Amino acid sequence: MTKRAGILVAVGATVAGLLTAAPAPAAATGAPAPPLKWTGCPTENYPTLQCAKVRAPLDHSRPSGRQITLALSRVPHTAKAYQGPLLVNPGGPGGSGLSMAGFVASSLPEKTAARYDVIGFDPRGVGKSTPALNCLPGHFDPVRPDSVPDSYRAERINRDRAESFARACGEKHGDVLPYMDTVSAAKDLEVIRRALGSPQINYFGYSYGTYLGAVYAKLHPERVRRLVLDSVVDPDAVWYEGNLGQDHAFDDRHKAFAAWVAKHDAAYGLGSDPAGVEAAWYRMRAEVAREPAGGKVGASELEDTFLPGGYYNGYWPYLAEAFAAYVKEKDAEALVQVYENFGAADASGDNSYSVYTAVQCRDAAWPRHWSTWRNDSRRIHDKAPFMTWNNTWYNAPCATWPVAPLHPLPVHNRQLPPALILQATDDAATPYGGAVSMHRKLKGSSLVVEEGGGNHGITLSGNDCLDRHLTAYLNDGTVPRGRGEADAVCAALPEPKPLPAEKAAAQSVDNSRASRLHGLLGFRR
Numbered sequence: 347m348t349k350r351a352g353i354l355v356a357v358g359a360t361v362a363g364l365l366t367a368a369p370a371p372a373a374a375t376g377a378p379a380p381p382l383k384w385t386g387c388p389t390e391n392y393p394t395l396q397c398a399k400v401r402a403p404l405d406h407s408r409p410s411g412r413q414i415t416l417a418l419s420r421v422p423h424t425a426k427a428y429q430g431p432l433l434v435n436p437g438g439p440g441g442s443g444l445s446m447a448g449f450v451a452s453s454l455p456e457k458t459a460a461r462y463d464v465i466g467f468d469p470r471g472v473g474k475s476t477p478a479l480n481c482l483p484g485h486f487d488p489v490r491p492d493s494v495p496d497s498y499r500a501e502r503i504n505r506d507r508a509e510s511f512a513r514a515c516g517e518k519h520g521d522v523l524p525y526m527d528t529v530s531a532a533k534d535l536e537v538i539r540r541a542l543g544s545p546q547i548n549y550f551g552y553s554y555g556t557y558l559g560a561v562y563a564k565l566h567p568e569r570v571r572r573l574v575l576d577s578v579v580d581p582d583a584v585w586y587e588g589n590l591g592q593d594h595a596f597d598d599r600h601k602a603f604a605a606w607v608a609k610h611d612a613a614y615g616l617g618s619d620p621a622g623v624e625a626a627w628y629r630m631r632a633e634v635a636r637e638p639a640g641g642k643v644g645a646s647e648l649e650d651t652f653l654p655g656g657y658y659n660g661y662w663p664y665l666a667e668a669f670a671a672y673v674k675e676k677d678a679e680a681l682v683q684v685y686e687n688f689g690a691a692d693a694s695g696d697n698s699y700s701v702y703t704a705v706q707c708r709d710a711a712w713p714r715h716w717s718t719w720r721n722d723s724r725r726i727h728d729k730a731p732f733m734t735w736n737n738t739w740y741n742a743p744c745a746t747w748p749v750a751p752l753h754p755l756p757v758h759n760r761q762l763p764p765a766l767i768l769q770a771t772d773d774a775a776t777p778y779g780g781a782v783s784m785h786r787k788l789k790g791s792s793l794v795v796e797e798g799g800g801n802h803g804i805t806l807s808g809n810d811c812l813d814r815h816l817t818a819y820l821n822d823g824t825v826p827r828g829r830g831e832a833d834a835v836c837a838a839l840p841e842p843k844p845l846p847a848e849k850a851a852a853q854s855v856d857n858s859r860a861s862r863l864h865g866l867l868g869f870r871r
Contacts, residue, residue, distance in 0.1 A: 379400070379537070379540040379541040379543070380541070381541075381543060382398040382400060382418070382541050382542065383398055384396040384397070384398045384420060384422075385397055385398070387419070389448065391448060391452065392421065392447075392448030392449075392451070392452065394421055394422065395419055395420070395421055395447065395448050396419065396420045396421075396422065397417070397418065397419050397420075397444075398418045398420070399415050399416065399417055399418065400415070400416050400418060400537060400538060400541045401413040401414065401415055401416075402414055402415075402416055402470070402533075402534045402537040403537075404522065404525050405524075405525055406530060406533045414470055414475065414476060414477065415475055415476040416467055416468065416469070416470065416475045416534055416537070416538065417444060417467065417468040417473065417474035417475045418444075418465060418466065418467045418538065419443075419444045419445070419446075419447040419448070419465070419466040419467070420447055420463055420464065420465050420466070421447050421448060421451035421452075421459070421463070421464045422463050423460055423461055423462055423463050424460045425457070425460035425461045427461050428461060428462075428463075429461040429462055429548065429571075429820075430462065430463070430544050430546060430547065430548055430571060431462065431463045431464075431465050431539075431542050431544050431547050431548065432450070432462040432463065432464050432465065432547075432548040432549070432550055432572075432820070433465045433467065433535065433538065433547050433548070433549050433550070434446040434447060434450045434464060434465065434466055434549075434550045434551070434555075435467070435469070435549075435550075435551040435552065435554075435555030435558060435559070436552050436553070436555060436866050436867045436868070437551070437552045437553025437554040437555045437556075437577075437803075437867055437868075438469070438472070438553070438554045438555075438698060438701065438702060438705075438868075439469070439528070439531075439554050439558075439701055439702050439704075439705035439706065440471075440472055440697070440698035440699065440700070440701035440702040440705070441469075441472070441553075441554070441555075441698065441866075441867065441868055442468050442472055442473040442474075442694065442698075443466040443467050443468060443469070443472075444466045444467070444468055444473065444474065445466065445866055446466040446866055447464045447465060447466030448464075448466070449806075449862060449863065449866055450464050450466075450550065450806065451464040453806040453859055453863075454806070454816075454817065454820070455817055458817050458820050458821055461820075461821075462548065462820070463542070465538070465542070467538060469531045469534065469558075469701070470525070470526065470530065470531055470534055471522070471526055471697075471700070471701040471704060471705075472697065472698070472701050473694070473697065477519070477522060478697055479515075479519050479522070479526070479697060479700035479701050479704060480518075480693070480696050480697050480700050481511060481514045481515035481518055481519065481696075481700040481703070481704075482510070482511050482514040482515070482696075482700075483693070483696050484696070485507075485511055485691075485696065485699065486650075486690075486691035486695065486696075486699070487691075488638070488642045488643065488644065488647050488685075488690075489638045489641070489642065489643075489644040489646075489647065490507075490644065490646040490647065491503050491504055491507070491646065492635050492644065492645040492646060493645060493646045493649060493735040493736040493738075493739055494645070494727070494731075494735045495735070501720070504739050504742070505716065505742065507739070508739060508742035508743045508745065508746070509743070509745075509746045511703070511743045512703075512707075512743040512744075512745075512746045512747050512748060513746075513748070515700065515703065515704065515743070515747075515748065516748030516749070519700075519704070520748065520749075522704075523704055523708065523748065523749045524708070524749050526701065526704035526705050526708055527705055527708040527709050527752055528557060528558055528561050528705060528709050528755075529561060529565070529752070529755055531558055531705070532558055532561040532562040532565055533565065535547070535549075535558075535562045536562070536565070536566055536569065539566075539569060545569070546568075546569050546570065546571040547569060547570065547571065548571050548572040548573075548574075548820070549562065549563075549570065549572070549573050549574065550574040550576075551574070551575055551576070552576045552577055552803045552867055553576075553577050553579070553775065553776060553802065553803065553867060554579055555575075556575035556576065556577065556578045556579050556767075556776075556784070557578075557579040557581065557584070557757075559573055559575060560575065560581060560757040560759075560784065560787075560788070561755055561757060563757070563759055563762055563765075563788075564755055564756070564757050564758075564759055565755075567759055567761035567762050568761070570762055570763065571763065572763065572765075572766075572819065572820065572823060573762065573763075573765040573766070573788075574765070574766050574768070574805075574816065574819065574820075575765060575766070575767045575768070575781075575784065576768045576769075576803060576804060576805050577768070577769060577770070577773055577775065577776045577781075577802050577803050577804060578767055578769055578776055578780045578781040578784045579776050579780055579784075580776070580777070580779060580780025580783055580784075581754070581756075581757045581780070581783060581784055581787060582780075582783055583780065584709060584710045584754045585706045585709060585710050585712070585741075585744075586710070586711075586712050586713065586741075586744075588780075589737055589741055590722060590726060591777050591779075592733075592737060592774060592775060592777070593726045593727075593730050593733065593734040593737055594726065594729070594730045595656075595772075595773070595774035595775075595777045596653070596656045596730075596732055596733045596737075596774040596775075597729075597730030597731065597732040597733070597734075598730075598772070598774065599655070599656035599772070599774040599800055600624070600627075600652070600655070600656060600732040600733075601620065601624060602659075602772075602800060603652070603655050603656075603659075603662055603665070603666075604620045604621075604623040604624040604627065605620040605623075606659070606662055606666075606841060606842075607620075607623045607662075607666050607669070607670075608620040608622070608623045610666070610843075610844045613666075613844035613847075614666050614667075614669070614670040614844070615670060615674060616669070616670055616673060616674075626669075626673050627652075627669065628731075629673075630648070630669065630672055630673055631645050631648055631649075632645075634647075634648050634681070639672065639678035639681040639682060640678040640679060640681065640682035642682050642685060643678075643681045643682055643685045643689075646736060647685050647689055647690075648681070648685075648689075649732070649733055649736045650685070650688075650689035650690075650736070651665070651681070651684055651685045651688050651689035652665055652688075652689075653689070653733060653736070654688045654689075654864075656733075656774045656775070656800075656802075657774070657775055657801065657802045657803075657864060657867070658801050658802065658803075658860070658861075658864040659800060659801060659841060659842055660801075660842055660855075660856075660858070660860055660861055660864065661688065661855070661864075662841075662842055663842055663843070663844050663845040663850050664684060664687070664688075664845075664850055664855065665684060665688070666844070666850075667680070667684075667845070667847065667850035668680040668681055668683065668684035687855070698868065703741075703743045703744065703747075706741065706744060707743060707744035707747035707749070707751065708747070708749055708751060708752060709751065709752060709754060710751055710752065710753070710754045711751045711753075712741075712744035712745060712747070712751065713745065714745060716745060719738060719742065719745060723735055723738045757784070757787055757788075758787040758788075759787065759788050759789065760789040762788060762789070762790065762791075763790070763823065764790045764791060764792055764823065764825045765788050765790070765791040765792070766791070766792055766794065766815065766816065766819045766825055767781055767784055767785050767788070767791055767792065767793045767794065768781075768793075768794045768795075768796070768804055768805055768812055768815070768816070769781030769793065769794075769795055769796070769804075770795075770796040770799030770800060770801055770802070770804050770838070771795060771796065771797055771798060771799060772798065772799060772800035773799070773800060773801065773802050773804075774800065774802065775802040776802065778795075781793060781795075782831060791825075792825035792826055792827065792833040792834070793831070793832050793833050793834075794812060794815050794826065794832065794833060794834045794835075794836065795832040795834070795835050795836070796809065796812060796835075796836050796837075796838050797835050797836065797837060797838060798837070798838040799838035799839070800838075801860075801864075802864075802867070803863055803864060803867045806859060806863055807859060807860035807863045807864070808839055808858065808859060808860045809836060809838075809839050811836035811837065812836050815834060815836075
């Protein structure tokens with residue numbers, strides 16, 4: 347779920363550039379660390395935000411060797427009944443977490459947030475942590491080749507792009523890539539815990555952050571006080587198989603989008619038959635493949651633009667407005683604007699993608715024979731054409747990654763306090779089965795399901811039922827207990843309604859809590 351778009355969501359001024367405190371050096375394993383030097387880095391929305399840095403070993407097997415720097419943010423507790431630090435992570439790999447501290451602290455009930463130091467952080471390689479990876483700036487600049495190859499030559503062009511990215515990463519960051527993996531990032535959390543001076547941490551992760559939290563819990567179960575996992579990575583599908591599962595799931599969400607547009611034919615005028623709406627989308631795709639809209643939005647860029655709708659249905663009205671404008675009026679500018687808001691990658695997106703590939707390619711084995719990728723992509727594309735090949739090329743650098751892969755750490759755990767797992771049944775980025783698998787592996791955990799929900803990242807986004815379970819857990823550790831697969835079930839929020847044409851056409855996403863959350867979580871995982 348790396349962030350690849352400049353969504354116009356007012357989440358407050360970024361904390362980027364405000365980290366001025368000298369980093370505290372890492373301590374030897376198990377030793378107390380020097381206290382962090384927190385300095386104020388307030389934003390308009392988060393006036394009490396503080397920032398600091400801590401050093402950690404690049405190679406945790408050599409704690410006195412080369413050091414990296416991890417950037418931290420904090421909203422300090424204000425209540426006497428202090429419950430310790432709550433580390434929050436938005437996922438990725440490659441997602442920046444500095445703004446998450448302010449968001450989570452301001453979104454939880456005031457009395458709950460007041461009991462925690464809410465801690466955000468940029469994982470190794472990300473954002474304001476150093477060194478920050480940026481393998482090949484501009485890799486996603488438009489117009490890219492069509493993701494769906496219609497010939498060997500077209501496939502070879504996309505393979506060359508992926509191989510060039512992998513090669514550039516090795517040339518530019520070869521000294522760091524062997525240490526860009528989830529286990530190393532989890533060991534960084536232990537460095538952060540020691541620097542915070544806390545005997546235990548509370549952890550709240552979304553998306554890939556759920557896997558990071560589960561790995562930390564496996565390494566240091568005695569250090570985990572509370573563990574919240576929202577929209578859960580399948581620990582048995584890291585990472586190639588997990589991406590194949592996404593291909594089917596995102597196609598289902600794209601069909602759900604088409605059905606929503608058909609349901610609101612009065613607003614969009616694209617017909618009341620979902621299959622007909624979907625066919626119109628693919629005709630639009632064929633048109634921009636031949637002649638990119640505004641010279642910017644080709645077939646691959648169009649897929650990038652509509653993919654966020656698979657993560658969060660609050661984007662559907664904006665995507666539908668541009669879709670209708672292009673189909674009915676050939677309004678290329680509408681597609682360009684929605685692409686720039688949802689699909690275009692900026693410098694932070696380049697950094698996020700670099701970390702995404704570095705971690706996923708290193709974490710686990712990927713097929714080294716291209717025929718496996720080709721055959722799987724063709725087979726799945728025949729049934730799920732929306733983003734199968736796009737996802738293939740997104741991950742294809744792993745086919746020629748310059749660093750050998752590791753073996754994923756098994757995350758089954760019988761030593762933890764009860765963990766709280768929350769999952770939507772129709773989540774495409776992390777399909778439902780992954781949460782069930784994680785629930786079974788974490789003994790004593792509780793699974794709360796959003797029935798019929800399709801969004802990725804479901805707490806602190808407007809569902810009061812889910813948030814009540816989250817708040818109860820953070821307040822005193824209470825988790826629901828049931829007899830079935832799920833311990834509790836919450837109904838999904840209603841689908842969005844079409845916006846007034848002027849508001850949707852302006853493409854300025856609303857400032858709801860859900861939109862702010864999904865602006866922070868980003869896309870891809």
